[in-house]
Amino acid sequence: MLKVEIYRYNPDTDKAPYMKTYEFDTQGKDLMVLDVLEQLKAQDESLAYRRSCREGVCGSDGMNINGKNGLACIKPLSECVKNNKLILRPLPGLPVIRDLVVDMTQFYDQYKKIEPYLQNDTPAPAIERLQSPEDREKLDGLYECILCACCSTACPSFWWNPDKFIGPAGLLQAYRFLADSRDLATEKRLSNLDDPFSVFRCHGIQACVAVCPKGLNPTRAIGHIRNMLLQSAT
């Protein structure tokens, strides 16, 4: 039997969060963590977590799995269970609403700050704004982000200053628009980032890179932003 320990907290009834242990029979199958949660929820309806697509696309079931952030739906037990134990906690650093459900407001506020939409005041062409294949390639490794928050909630700088440091997810998206040949707001975007917190709180430890379930590299994107700032200011 697999031992599953889950962080439980219902602010209406619990004074404090606690870990609840469940016994789970995998029947020898290498299930995904989300499958385990679904079956446990069938037994214990009070268990709360977010999920939607169950295939690593929507980004809603980011959680801390045996100490490492990841998406429950694409994390096989064989990759995370240690000593026959599965320990599930909410994403670290964000306020807990209930059990594994966190309040993502701070995360989205930072995302909003980088103005995550194409800005171009020139008259729109009849069909679409074209881009050369080379320019399009520059967006690879950036546009794939599903905003699951696994990276930002694994980042110590984001834990301490979630109101001031944009965090890896937001910065990856900031660079996604800085790198877009169709976007014309580059200078404005850069000047919004040149304070001691927004970008420069990143100390390059790459905790974000280690957890991204889509294999993206926010640290590299942050390095590109820093170089762009350097080029425009010197």
Place this chain on the structure above:
Amino acid sequence: MVTSITSFGRSGLYDWLIQRVGAAVMAAYTIFITIYLMTNPELTFEQWHALFGQLWMRVFSLVTLLSFISHAWIGLWAVLTDYLTVRLMGNKATILRIFAQMMLGGVAITYLVWGIEIIWGFN
């Protein structure tokens, strides 16, 4: 854009650059002194005195000292704004942090003046 008036240069990029350039200067100084000591195993007081009597050595030492102080200021400012924050400690954090920064500033200026005195104050 986050406003911040207590950081070193008030611009993240500026602080970052100062810290990197400073780090390079400190590395160069360390390497220089190490090599100098290794190639002069029988170092006498007169030799050491003559080395620091040179203008370029005094400038090099002063620039290293300035790098050291700005490096420490920027680094410790980051540590203070990580842990002594209103988010973690409530309103008293601001007073505490400003106080801690003034202490650090005092220590930094003392070392600077003292260092200048040592480097330039002898003949």
